[in-house]
Amino acid sequence: MRTPIIAGNWKMFKTAAEANAFFAEVKGKAEVEGVESVICGPFTTLPALTEAAKGTAIAIGAQNVHFADNGAYTGEISGGMLQELGVSYVIIGHSERRAYFAETDEIVNQKVHAAFRHELKPIVCVGEQLEEREAGKTKDICTTQTTAAFAGLSAEQAAQVVIAYEPIWAIGTGKSSTAADAEDVIAAIREVVAGLYDQATADAVRIQYGGSVKPANIAEYMSQPNIDGALVGGASLEPASYIALIEGAK
Numbered sequence: 001m002r003t004p005i006i007a008g009n010w011k012m013f014k015t016a017a018e019a020n021a022f023f024a025e026v027k028g029k030a031e032v033e034g035v036e037s038v039i040c041g042p043f044t045t046l047p048a049l050t051e052a053a054k055g056t057a058i059a060i061g062a063q064n065v066h067f068a069d070n071g072a073y074t075g076e077i078s079g080g081m082l083q084e085l086g087v088s089y090v091i092i093g094h095s096e097r098r099a100y101f102a103e104t105d106e107i108v109n110q111k112v113h114a115a116f117r118h119e120l121k122p123i124v125c126v127g128e129q130l131e132e133r134e135a136g137k138t139k140d141i142c143t144t145q146t147t148a149a150f151a152g153l154s155a156e157q158a159a160q161v162v163i164a165y166e167p168i169w170a171i172g173t174g175k176s177s178t179a180a181d182a183e184d185v186i187a188a189i190r191e192v193v194a195g196l197y198d199q200a201t202a203d204a205v206r207i208q209y210g211g212s213v214k215p216a217n218i219a220e221y222m223s224q225p226n227i228d229g230a231l232v233g234g235a236s237l238e239p240a241s242y243i244a245l246i247e248g249a250k
């Protein structure tokens with residue numbers, strides 16, 4: 001059975017002091033048997049978060065990683081730097097990074113490999129824009145992005161990848177995909193993984209839905225057979241809301 005995974009993506013919110021205050025409030029509460037709880041903070045919060053998370057069941061993730069292990073890449077952060085802090089997960093290929101920082105499918109794939117070199121579990125984001133959805137291209141887009149992201153991974157590595165299906169039109173808009181629509185696309189993404197590897201690998205991969213998930217709708221998504229959790233932006237920023245999301249994923 002796949003363990004449900006709820007990951008908060010804080011995006012560019014919270015200082016280290018704010019992250020500490022948040023963690024103190026969720027500690028012991030956002031830790032529910034049978035649900036994996038992950039907080040993905042900005043880079044500057046990660047030393048505080050990884051320290052605070054020691055001895056808890058909450059895992060810490062980054063929101064990006066460079067594809068190279070080191071080099072003349074001013075302003076970038078490598079996998080080894082994250083590994084040293086005790087970071088467990090890293091979000092790769094978020095639509096905001098694809099849109100504003102020109103991340104291509106090929107770069108996403110290189111970053112996935114960088115994550116594995118440093119024992120970081122990738123949360124790979126895929127998803128279509130509104131025009132693509134309206135043109136009936138949702139599954140094609142997700143197939144292309146998923147296939148590219150997994151290039152060169154062994155089946156053993158592939159099974160550890162978390163995929164986040166985030167329709168771009170549903171991010172931060174309050175317009176969420178219906179649970180049935182999200183299930184349909186996520187089932188198709190699982191088929192893609194089965195085609196690339198085998199059914200056992202596809203059955204092991206966890207696939208989240210993301211896009212305007214909140215405590216009020218989390219249970220509906222989680223009731224779908226192929227939806228294994230959520231990648232949550234806005235609703236992960238308040239301790240009470242984050243705790244409610246983890247509890248709602250049971």
Ligand SMILES: O=C(CO)COP(=O)(O)O
Nearest residue numbers: 009171172211212233234
């Ligand atoms: O982009 C997202 C998570 O990565 C979703 O953001 P919201 O939950 O704010 O819509």
